[in-house]
Amino acid sequence: MFIFLQYIHYNKISTMEFRKSCIALCTLLLAMTMQAQTQKWFNNVKLSGFALLQYQYSGQANAKANSFNVRMGRLSLDGRFMKDWYWKTQIQFNGNTATLGASPRMVDLFAEWQRYECFRVKFGQFKNPFSFENPIHPITQGFQGYSQVVSKLVGFSDRSGMQASNGRDIGLQVQGDFLKNAAGRNLLHYQVGVFNGQGINVKDVDQQKNIIGAIWVMPIEGMRIGVSGWRGSYARKGTWTDEAGVKQSGVRSLPQRRYAFSVDYVKDDWTVRSEYIHSTGFGFAKPLENTKNANATDCNLSTLGDKAQGVYALVIAPIIKEKLHAKVRYDMYQPSKGAERQRTQYDAGLDYAFNKNILVSGIYSYVHDRSLKKPNYSMIDVQLQFKF
Template structure:
C-alpha cells in the first residue's frame, strides 16, 4: 500500500513537471517534498520499562498553485500499519486555499484545526520530542474525547487573514475561524452538529504573538449504551447517536527573536469523553463514557536558546496536563535537551525528561529520547 501511494504521488509530480515544460499556465509551482523522523526512546516507568527504536513519522506531500490565487496541498503519512484507523498509512492533508487577498483567505478540505500556536507547527520545527501534552490531548492529536489519531486536523472550511499594518508594513493582527465536522480526519460527520473553532492574536512587536482561541462543538458515535435517568431507572439506547458537547479555550504567547524561542500555552476543556479510542468498527460504536469526567486542562512553558546560531540549541520545557482537571490526575514532564543541525535538511536532537505522574503508585521516572530528522 505504501508503495502504491508513493508511486501515485510520483506520477502526479511527473505529470506536473510535464505540464510546466509544456508551458501550461493554469497550474504551477508544483513541488514534491517530505520528511522522516527516526527515534530511540527509553522509559523507566515502574512496571512498564521500555527502550526501543521507532519510526516516528514519514510523510510525503505534493503542493502547488492554480491560476496564482489558489494554493493546494496533498499530504500522506506512510508509517504505521493497515489494521487500525489511528495508526495506518493515511491522508493527513488535502485542501485548497484561495489566497488572492492577505486579509481574507478561504480554505476548504482537510487541514489543521485553527486552535493553539503549537498545533500547526511542523513536527521538526516544534522543538521537542513531541507536542505538549495539552496540545496532544485537547487539539485533536490523540484527543481525550476518544477520537482516532487525527494529527490536530479535521475536515471543514476556514477563513483567515492578517491586517492592520504598522508604519513599517508589518501586520499587527491575525484572525482565523472555521467550521468543521468534529470527527477528525477521513471521517464524515455523525451527529450533524458542527465545530466552530477560531483564534485571534496581536503582534505588537516583531517576533511576538499574543493570542486567544475558542472551540465550541461536539464529538459523537452511533451505537448502544445504557444510562440512569433522574428517577434512577436504567434506560437502554440501541443504535442511537450519543453526542458529547465540547467547550475549549486556549491562551497563548510566543516570542521568537535572534534564534531564541519562548512559548507558553494554557488550554482548558469541558466535555465528557468516550472510554475507548476510536480505532475500528467495533470501537466506533462503543458509546461507554470515560471515567475521567468532563474537565481537563494543561499548560506548557518552553525556552530554546542558540549555542551556535541557526545550528545548535539547548532547550527546556515544563509540560503539565491534568486529564480530570484535578491535581490527583496531574502528569508533568521536566525536560532538558539539545539539537544540532548538520544542514537545513538534517538534524539530531536529544532530551532527558523527569516525569511525575500522580496516577501511578510510583510517581517519578526518567525518559531519554533521541531523534534524527531529515527533509527532502
C-alpha cells in the first residue's frame, strides 16, 4: 500500500487513473483474501472411502451357490466450518444389485453443531440412534455382515418392507456425554431424535414422525451398558385388500414399536458385544426396491405377523495384537411370534491386517433355519477389505 501511494505522489496521475488504480488494488486484495479463505476451508476437507470385495459359498439345499461379489464401496467427504460445525456426505456403490437404480445412492448427508460435549445437534440423513451395532463401521463390525436382528429391525433389510437404508433415516437428533468421574471420563451418554420413518432419500408419507433414542452408562473404561427405544410408523400410499376382502386405497400406516438391550466391552484389542432386540408392528408383504414399480404402492401385509425378536453375542480376540484375530458369533432371529421360523447362525473365523488400511477376513457359518425343509447347511465367506 505504501509503494502504491508513493507511486501516485511521484507520478502525479489523474483522478480517473487514480480511481482505476484503487479499483484494481481493491479487486486484487479481495481476490487474495478469498483465495486464503478458500485454501483454509479446502485444507479442512477430507476425502476417504473403503471397499469390501467378497467370495461367498452357500450349501443351502436347492439353492447352492458360490460367487465373487463386490459387496460395497463408499466415498465420503467430511470437514469442519466455523469451528463448531462438523459436516459429512457419503455415497455407497453396490455390486450385483437387482436394480442398478439402487446404486450408487447417498447414505449420509448431515451437519452437526458440536460446541458442547453434553449437547450436540445433528440434522440431515444419518444413522438411527438405536442399538450399539448399528453405528459401527462395516469393517470394524468384524463379521461378514451385521447380525440378523440388527439387519431386520434397525433399517438395513427391514421387516417393515422399507427400502434398504443402511440403518439410516432423515431427521433431527440431539446427543451428548456428561457426568465425568475423577479421571475425566464421561459415565453417561444419551441420544434422541425425530425422524421421517421412511428410510433414506424418501420424504415422509403419513406425516407421523419416529422418536428413536438410546441411553447408556460406562461404568468402567471400555464398557457400555445401554437401552434403546423406537416408537413410530412406516407407511405407503397405494392399495390393499383388508381382512373382509374389500379393496382399499390411500395411505396405510403401520405402527412400529421396538426396544433393545445392549452391552459391549472394547479394550486392548478385545471386543465383546451382545444385544437383544424386540419389535411389535406389522410389515408390508413386498419390500420397496424402486419407487416406480408395483411394490411401491402394494400395501398388503406380510404373513409374518406383528412380532419379531432376536439376539446375538460375539467375541473378537487378538492372537497377535492389532494384526491377527480369532472371532466367534452366535446369531439368532425369529421373524414371527414363536420359534417355527427361527434362523440361528453360528460363525467362527479369523482376520489378518496387512496394515491399518488392508484386511482379509474368513468366516465359516453353520446355519439352522427352521423355515426350510432341510434346515441345516454351511456357508463360507471371505472378504478383502481396504480403506483410504
